[in-house]
Amino acid sequence: MIKNKDIKKYVEVNIGTFHKKRIESLNKLKLEKILKRKNPYLYKAKYVQTAAEIVSGIVDAHISSSEEGIFGDWLEGLAIHINSRSFKGWKSGIEGMDLEFDKDKIRFVVSIKSGPNWGNSTQHKKLKDYFKTAKKSLRTSNSGIIVQPVLGICYGRNKNIDQGNYDRYCGQDFWEFISGNKNLYKEIIEPLGFKAKQKTEEYDKEYAKKTNLFVKEFSEKYCNEDGSINWSAIVEMNSKSYKK
Secondary structure, three states: OOOOHHHHHHHHHHHHHHHHHHHHHHHHOOOHHHHHHHHHHHHHHHHOOHHHHHHHHHHHHHHHHHHHHHHHHHHHHHHHHHHHHHHOOOOOOOOOOOOOEEOOEEEEEEEEEEOOOOOHHHHHHHHHHHHHHHHHHHHHHHHOOOOEEEEEEEEOOOOOOOOOOEEEEHHHHHHHHOOOOHHHHHOOOOHHHOOOHHHHHHHHHHHHHHHHHHHHHHHHHHHHHOOEEOOOHHHHHHHOOOOO
């Protein structure tokens, strides 16, 4: 079973990657690109009147979505590390799978998701297809092997109901499944705060610079001379037909 000091060491070495990618994602933002993905009619209906309100709204919405994905990828790496120390698992090379390990004479192939509300019905169906392909591939290469597909979800409390052709483990059950430690889901929370204050302060500086630049750009492009928002210009940029 993996020891807490090993998890702590892994976090200290690797958590900087998460914070670095947060800043990289922020710096890549382009005002017009994210404005095109937003509903201008909603902002008008909510009586938004300042450039700062719109900018903070669209930037914060993007950050929330982006960070979930970035940290989800980071948690996947942590899960694979923990499993490698606990059951000698490895990063899977099978499409759609993240982790493989052997336990009780069973080969587990695991797809890891950050939270329970992942994907749409099409993505769920595609995952089932990935599981079927993984089972077929492994059985072809080793006819005697027993293969069990698993959907592992890092947080949440969804019941681990029978999914048909795969098992699902969520939250505490997932972390126990890959480590053998029923308390691991609580033990991993503390190391994640390593240098969090310092890294957040660095991020906040970049956030302030980016939003200030966006407010300036928005004011120049989408505000009238009297300072009011030019909704017509925003809607035209967002929804005007490509037809000549």
